[in-house]
Amino acid sequence: MTQVGFRSPEQWEQMAKEQLDKGAFEYIQSGAGVEDTLQANINGFKKWHIVPRVLRNVANVDSSSTILGLKTSAPFALAPVGFQTIIHPEGELAVAKAAAAENVPYTVSTVSTYSMEEIAEVMGDAPRFFQLYWPNDEDIALSFVRRAEQSGYSAIFITVDTPMLGWREQDKSNKYFPLRKAQGLGNYLVDPVFQEKARITPDSDLEVVIKEVASRLFNPSLTWENIKWLRTKTDLPLVIKGIVHPDDAKLAVEYGMDGIVVSNHGGRQLDGSISSIDALPAIVETVQGRIEIVFDGGVRRGVDVIKALALGANSVLIGRLYAYGLTDGQDGVESVIAQLKEEVQTVLALTGETNVKSLQQVTLKSM
């Protein structure tokens, strides 16, 4: 890796703003509505304060962890972020290589511009998950899951907070949606079941492909019955992404899920939804350690990772932070990850702990 010098999260964002066109940058940065939830995700962390312990020999700190059974170098993974070629031509391939080099799992989005197989190819044995936007056709959903099984993905993250796109005002005024620019088609283009159902061939007109994908991408009629069905079809761990209500967390346990992601999609779906960090404690209380709790939303610094873990999450996903780093390609993403890891180590030690597991004993005060 060519070392990119230190940049704060705000500097990474600024760099992306300067280098990307307005539509692409605002697609990444913005949230739904008046961005109340987007802001609450970030500001929510400021309400929590760590009460650190001292004189506990923190000379050797180990911030390695396991996420859904995979050994990782840090307690965080990369969130699914679609359409990464709007940020850099190498898109998902650059992110995949960076994640592999840093031994941090990469969650590949359904709407990746490169296919999940192409991404798997550059990752070798490195840890990866596949995120499913459940199409409105269960045969295509199952085909995606089979392909993920065959190309070495270790879990399926089913995103359930997106029965349709949120009310994204910025994108509406920019008239911007990456799919319309033929981005994010990688998994659909090569899918044999989609090809058959939509009568698509390698020679099909791109406009036709975009229309066929757009009409299948989301499934507003999805329910727990679909989830129950998928549970009988695959042995891969299933993780429900987009839970903020404790009753839904309870249902995820009852339906045999292996984990949940406490998430509001980075404030891009329901504006006015509770922030992720505010939703976390009640969910931890309900789940009682029966399944894994992954957390995302508003994580920008190592201290945010530590606070989420201290509040009971088992691991954390980062979204926009690495997306901004991708403006500098693989090196940028690697730098973001390396920097966050180093910061996590520092914060862990200053908290008075030497490993990630013991973080659940840390005292946090809400004020």
Ligand code: FNR
């Ligand atoms: C996302 N997110 C997302 N989630 C998902 O399940 N599938 C996807 O394809 C995408 N795509 C996507 C694109 C962009 C540009 C952003 C910013 C986010 C949501 C993502 O996985 C995660 O939940 C949030 O990004 C977490 O919030 P922060 O870390 O960005 O504050």
